[in-house]
Amino acid sequence: GENVEQHPSTLSVQEGDSAVIKCTYSDSASNYFPWYKQELGKRPQLIIDIRSNVGEKKDQRIAVTLNKTAKHFSLHITETQPEDSAVYFCASYYSGGGADGLTFGKGTHLIIQP
Amino acid sequence: DAGITQSPRHKVTETGTPVTLRCHQTENHRYMYWYRQDPGHGLRLIHYSYGVKDTDKGEVSDGYSVSRSKTEDFLLTLESATSSQTSVYFCAIGRAQEYEQYFGPGTRLTVT
Numbered sequence: 277g278e279n280v281e282q283h284p285s286t287l288s289v290q291e292g293d294s295a296v297i298k299c300t301y302s303d304s305a306s307n308y309f310p311w312y313k314q315e316l317g318k319r320p321q322l323i324i325d326i327r328s329n330v331g332e333k334k335d336q337r338i339a340v341t342l343n344k345t346a347k348h349f350s351l352h353i354t355e356t357q358p359e360d361s362a363v364y365f366c367a368s369y370y371s372g373g374g375a376d377g378l379t380f381g382k383g384t385h386l387i388i389q390p
Numbered sequence: 391d392a393g394i395t396q397s398p399r400h401k402v403t404e405t406g407t408p409v410t411l412r413c414h415q416t417e418n419h420r421y422m423y424w425y426r427q428d429p430g431h432g433l434r435l436i437h438y439s440y441g442v443k444d445t446d447k448g449e450v451s452d453g454y455s456v457s458r459s460k461t462e463d464f465l466l467t468l469e470s471a472t473s474s475q476t477s478v479y480f481c482a483i484g485r486a487q488e489y490e491q492y493f494g495p496g497t498r499l500t501v502t
Contacts, residue, residue: 277449282432310490319480319493320433365432377423377448378491380432 278303278370282381290389295356297384299366300348308369309349310378311340315362323364324351353386361388393417394494396481402500409468411497413481415461421484422464423491424448424456426477433480439464471501 279302289295301309310325326333326340326349333340337356342349353360363385367378393416403409413422424436435448437456445456453475455467468475481494 308489312493319495322490322492325490367433377435377438378433379449380434382430382432 278306278368278379280366280368280379280381282366282384284384285382286385286387288387288389289356291356291358293356295353295360295386297351297364297366297386298348299350299368299381300346301368301379302347303368303370304344304347306368306370309340309342310367310369311338311351312365312367312380313362314365314383320365356386356388358388358390361386394481394483394492396479396494396497398497399495400498402502403471404502405472406470409471409499409501411466411479411481411499413464413466413494415464415483417483417492418461419483419485420461421486421491422458423482423484424454424464424466425480425482425493426450426475427480427496428477436466436479471499473501475499476501 282299307328311323312320313323314320324335324338324340326342337354339352363383365383366381370379395414397412423438425433427433434450436450436454437448439445439458457465479497482491484491
């Protein structure tokens, strides 16, 4: 089945600086890569996603890049703000082996220092 | 938030008892999923459904069963709860397999 590795597990940045979270996936057939933000005690919220036919996607201060050859994708947050503090999860959609669905990374705890 | 509710939101039960969690959607989405979230493991897929009466196993399906008799409801059953099933359970819905999934508010289950 699919395996998704996410780094770092904790990331602390100064307010206003940029943050980058990286993920790798194992199955070259994966074709959909979402990112979720989860605040403490809340549900995961979809913040941005990218499909395998696109290399980069941007939405205001957040962007995602995908390198299919290397099988890795990254989340970039610019001009970080206190409300960006949360746990971020990457995921890939994998079809096959009787386990269709999203495979998640283990999460990155992003801390924005004032 | 998308029209997804889960019930109960919190439950404490004893080892060996059966437990059923309910996910209800008002979006008429075809796909529904059950995930569990544990510290250090992220979210892991338990079972999913691609239509009424159509379900399949996910990564961590042992000890769980599901049923979907109506488009809007997806039930997760623990036939005989164990302490290792203490977790937060999230339901999600999606229009199609490779599109966005939206999560419900979660159910915190404690098995003592």
